[in-house]
Amino acid sequence: MAKATKKQALGRGLSALLKDPSNDIQSVADKNADKVVGSIVELELTAIEVNPFQPRTSFNEESLRELASSIKELGVIQPITVRKLDFNKYQLVSGERRFRASKLIGLETVPAYIRIANDQESLEMALVENIQRQDLDPIEIALSYQRLIEEIDITQEELSDRVGKNRSTITNYLRLLKLDPIIQTGMRDGFISMGHGRALINIEDTDEQLSIYEKVLGKKLSVRDTEALVRDMKSSTPTKTPSAKKTIPSYAKDAKKELSTLLDRKIDVKIGSSGKGQFVVPFADKEDLSRLLKLIKSEK
Incomplete structure (x- = not known):
């Protein structure tokens, strides 16, 4: 005493x-x-x-x-x-x-x-000291990491030394900021955990992210269940393979140019693997179509 x-x-x-x-x-x-x-x-x-x-x-x-x-x-x-x-x-x-x-x-x-x-030292002290606390939510920690990196101008490696965390841990927090803002808010309000967020970040499409997020909330899914749902969605999504760009023959290119000049608009040409093709002529309305027909008939 x-x-x-x-x-x-x-x-x-x-x-x-x-x-x-x-x-x-x-x-x-x-x-x-x-x-x-x-x-x-x-x-x-x-x-x-x-x-x-x-x-x-x-x-x-x-x-x-x-x-x-x-x-x-x-x-x-x-x-x-x-x-x-x-x-x-x-x-x-x-x-x-x-x-x-x-x-x-x-x-x-x-x-x-x-x-x-000074201000910069104060910012760094505030962020570093607050990051060490246990009562910050994952998004607050992620934002603090981001501010340190951007405003103090340090690398993730240097930040790792400053806050005593593995670089992979810092990276995992920063990735949470790529989540849709609605999901970030849900994490801040405690509706989902950081584990849920880490699972959802593997879905790039935000609409799909939100779709799974709603299922997580509605069915009260665990982190493991959420990870399984994400895996199922990714495996069922067909992988788009880029198709080989077809080369348009020179005669078709010349015809496209001539027709574009005649009709005074951009014309598209499509050529199939068999060599058959078609021209696509856009028009704005009924009157525009009538004008195009007159132009074509006058060339006969």
């Missing part, structure tokens, strides 16, 4: 230090920065703004209320992480659920780790 009291007192002391304009810390080289950066500090909730780089886009209200109840009973056990923006002004890096839950029960302060970082 004595240790906890001392820790809280230290946090309050550091909070007072941060509120002193003469000790405004902007970089790790500033005076007293070593006392603050990496330490647990009690910060006023009103001095903290939400991080726009937060990968989580939705928060379960019931889960948030449960967390708020736990915080009310036990306090904030795991401090949030913030970065310093300006004098007595901070931005969340990670811990938005704890931040929201603390506001929900009317707390005035919250324990926090303070970091000093």
